Amino acid sequence: MLDDLKWYVSHDLGVNVVFTYDGGDLIFERMMNVPTDHYSIRVKDKITINYSSEASLFYAMQSLKQMVVIEDGMISIPYCSISDEPKFQWRGMHLDVSRHFFTVDEVKQYLDWMARYKFNRFHWHLTDDQGWRIEIKKYPKLTEIGSVRAKTLIGHAGSSKEFDDKPERGFYTQAEIKEIVRYAKTKCIEVVPEIEMPGHARAALAAYPEYSCTGEELPVAETWGVFDHIFCSKKETIDFLQDILGEVIALFPGEYIHIGGDEAPKTNWKTCSACQNQIKVNGLKDEAELQSYFIQQMGAFLTKNEKKLIGWDEILEGGLAANATVMSWRGTKGGIEAAEQDHPVVMTPGSHCYFDHYQSDRSTEPLAIGGYTPLEKVYSFNPIPNELSGNKRGLILGAQANVWTEYMEDFDQVQYMILPRMVALSEVLWGTNKDYKDFLIRLKNFEFPYYDKTETPYSRAAFYVQSDISTSEEGIIIKFTKDDGSQNLQISGNNKKSIIPLGKNKLKVNRTPAKSKVKIQATSGTSSNADTVTLFILQHSTLGAEWDLTTQPSSYYSGDGAFTLTDGIIGRRPWNGKEWLGFDTSTIKMNFAFKKKRNISTVNVGFLQAETSWVHLPNQVIVRYSKNGKRWKEATSSVDSESTKLKLNKKAQFIELEIVGDFTIPEGKNGAGHTPWIFMDEIWFDSTDKSRFRIFKRN
Ligand code: ACM
Ligand code: ZN
Numbered sequence: 083m084l085d086d087l088k089w090y091v092s093h094d095l096g097v098n099v100v101f102t103y104d105g106g107d108l109i110f111e112r113m114m115n116v117p118t119d120h121y122s123i124r125v126k127d128k129i130t131i132n133y134s135s136e137a138s139l140f141y142a143m144q145s146l147k148q149m150v151v152i153e154d155g156m157i158s159i160p161y162c163s164i165s166d167e168p169k170f171q172w173r174g175m176h177l178d179v180s181r182h183f184f185t186v187d188e189v190k191q192y193l194d195w196m197a198r199y200k201f202n203r204f205h206w207h208l209t210d211d212q213g214w215r216i217e218i219k220k221y222p223k224l225t226e227i228g229s230v231r232a233k234t235l236i237g238h239a240g241s242s243k244e245f246d247d248k249p250e251r252g253f254y255t256q257a258e259i260k261e262i263v264r265y266a267k268t269k270c271i272e273v274v275p276e277i278e279m280p281g282h283a284r285a286a287l288a289a290y291p292e293y294s295c296t297g298e299e300l301p302v303a304e305t306w307g308v309f310d311h312i313f314c315s316k317k318e319t320i321d322f323l324q325d326i327l328g329e330v331i332a333l334f335p336g337e338y339i340h341i342g343g344d345e346a347p348k349t350n351w352k353t354c355s356a357c358q359n360q361i362k363v364n365g366l367k368d369e370a371e372l373q374s375y376f377i378q379q380m381g382a383f384l385t386k387n388e389k390k391l392i393g394w395d396e397i398l399e400g401g402l403a404a405n406a407t408v409m410s411w412r413g414t415k416g417g418i419e420a421a422e423q424d425h426p427v428v429m430t431p432g433s434h435c436y437f438d439h440y441q442s443d444r445s446t447e448p449l450a451i452g453g454y455t456p457l458e459k460v461y462s463f464n465p466i467p468n469e470l471s472g473n474k475r476g477l478i479l480g481a482q483a484n485v486w487t488e489y490m491e492d493f494d495q496v497q498y499m500i501l502p503r504m505v506a507l508s509e510v511l512w513g514t515n516k517d518y519k520d521f522l523i524r525l526k527n528f529e530f531p532y533y534d535k536t537e538t539p540y541s542r543a544a545f546y547v548q549s550d551i552s553t554s555e556e557g558i559i560i561k562f563t564k565d566d567g568s569q570n571l572q573i574s575g576n577n578k579k580s581i582i583p584l585g586k587n588k589l590k591v592n593r594t595p596a597k598s599k600v601k602i603q604a605t606s607g608t609s610s611n612a613d614t615v616t617l618f619i620l621q622h623s624t625l626g627a628e629w630d631l632t633t634q635p636s637s638y639y640s641g642d643g644a645f646t647l648t649d650g651i652i653g654r655r656p657w658n659g660k661e662w663l664g665f666d667t668s669t670i671k672m673n674f675a676f677k678k679k680r681n682i683s684t685v686n687v688g689f690l691q692a693e694t695s696w697v698h699l700p701n702q703v704i705v706r707y708s709k710n711g712k713r714w715k716e717a718t719s720s721v722d723s724e725s726t727k728l729k730l731n732k733k734a735q736f737i738e739l740e741i742v743g744d745f746t747i748p749e750g751k752n753g754a755g756h757t758p759w760i761f762m763d764e765i766w767f768d769s770t771d772k773s774r775f776r777i778f779k780r781n
Contacts, residue, residue: 461509
């Protein structure tokens with residue numbers, strides 16, 4: 083243990099000091115009858131470590147290492163008394179090595195980060211449509227063919243059709259897998275391998291098309307998304323996958339095997355005679371029950387081999403397999419449902435745990451899949467949902483961050499996306515996420531210097547100048563803040579008339595009858611360390627005036643509530659959650675009233691089209707309008723693009739908006755069968771009226 087500490091000081095911190103220590107005074111005492119993985123450290127004239135398990139001794143050493151202070155070639159450890167234990171037993175980090183491959187050394191570095199922050203489950207996403215990354219001796223083509231993707235999309239799947247012509251290849255031999263499992267064990271980390279089924283199977287089926295429904299020969303997938311070409315549910319495929327699981331089980335000594343289960347369109351199952359025969363022979367109702375049957379076959383096989391099955395929350399559909407653990411990713415709903423059925427749950431909702439989402443709203447962020455999961459949001463996560471009844475709460479094993487790597491081409495980018503968000507998640511999992519401001523200070527003083535010293539890429543987004551927009555009587559108020567409380571931001575803009583200062587770091591922009599664009603910048607610091615936030619505000623006739631939402635947005639994409647639709651901020655692409663209101667209903671209704679009737683020439687509504695994320699344009703916008711709130715008329719526009727303009731040319735005081743989309747995503751598209759999302763960013767009116775619009779105040 084002392085050697086471990088010495089190694090850290092000389093190697094990780096890169097400091098050459100003579101490490102003298104009177105070994106007799108480093109005392110380790112094993113404790114009984116304390117919570118799992120509890121440890122304590124006392125540093126005074128000697129260092130005393132009390133621990134309850136092998137893991138807790140390891141965690142104590144991690145904490146001790148982080149306390150090392152180096153000054154003038156001397157190292158010291160401050161006097162302290164620490165008593166610590168994890169709040170949750172599942173403290174996970176996931177890594178997708180299919181979309182991009184990471185070497186054995188890089189995976190070990192990932193495990194090093196996990197160890198530093200006391201995570202204990204490495205969810206290794208080894209197979210997907212775009213690459214099969216684990217050697218299976220019985221089926222060599224899985225890696226010969228399945229581990230090579232001929233080319234990769236450049237840019238975002240929502241907009242790009244351009245490819246590089248660089249093959250992405252790589253897999254881990256069984257010897258390498260064993261080495262990683264061994265290495266993880268030295269860090270008290272259990273590796274949870276994931277073999278995806280029945281969906282996300284294109285790489286496997288490129289090698290063995292006979293295990294699909296159609297037998298069609300398709301290449302390893304070259305774009306991102308969800309594909310209809312999935313494993314067939316016939317006996318031959320189940321045998322094939324159980325053979326694979328047999329080899330996987332022999333490699334991974336841990337408790338759990340993850341079998342995926344997410345995003346498996348049933349398009350091909352519906353027309354496949356073998357699948358339909360499975361439904362008939364096994365007395366199943368439909369394809370959802372067939373998926374459940376399929377997963378149950380895997381569950382039974384794993385149980386026989388003394389392993390536990392874990393899968394994404396879709397495994398709830400058609401009935402959960404006995405003893406299955408559910409990983410809840412589409413929000414916490416699936417997790418709640420599973421716990422209510424007495425199944426254990428790991429929480430990984432997109433809203434707080436998807437580290438492939440953007441971590442700042444700056445346009446300078448490197449390309450990401452979309453979504454918005456800033457540091458503070460991660461820090462605020464509570465893995466135990468309030469809705470869950472008391473006696474089921476113990477079924478929440480913990481939480482995990484998911485790191486999908488479509489848009490992370492190299493390990494530098496992976497580190498940028500996980501640091502420092504995984505530190506915030508660690509505090510969630512150890513139950514120390516009490517004070518975000520204090521957390522930021524600790525990050526800045528202890529972790530960031532370590533990242534700098536080790537030349538590790540990481541995000542400083544939490545320390546950028548932040549803007550906060552709120553509604554006001556006449557428009558919007560923008561307040562700029564800096565975590566360090568800097569008072570003297572320099573604020574500038576292109577449209578001086580519109581920008582009305584309200585003190586040092588605050589200004590307002592009022593409504594105008596005529597639409598215009600206002601650019602506002604706030605800068606903190608001087609040229610060498612300047613940080614600038616730039617806002618583009620669409621100044622319009624109803625800026626800051628909130629619609630009354632009859633239909634509520636999803637709690638996952640609730641932006642700033644109704645105000646999101648009139649805050650003057652046009653959402654960027656790829657979408658970034660904060661700028662949008664997201665609805666998971668196919669009809670949305672809202673209304674609005676002016677103080678008196680106004681001339682309205684057009685109604686403008688901004689939507690998002692991001693079908694790979696299941697976000698679709700609606701079909702229609704219906705505007706109902708009235709001069710007196712009694713007699714109403716109606717105008718309708720079809721929605722053909724992200725900006726819909728409905729020509730009205732009428733006088734009205736009261737407006738009701740109805741937006742109508744599809745009930746389900748059509749076959750052949752990502753998320754087929756689910757309700758599509760409708761995302762909106764801004765609504766405004768064009769008018770020929772010259773005076774300012776006053777809005778009727780509701781309660
Ligand atoms: C997932 O993000 N498809 C589990
Ligand atoms: Zn089939």
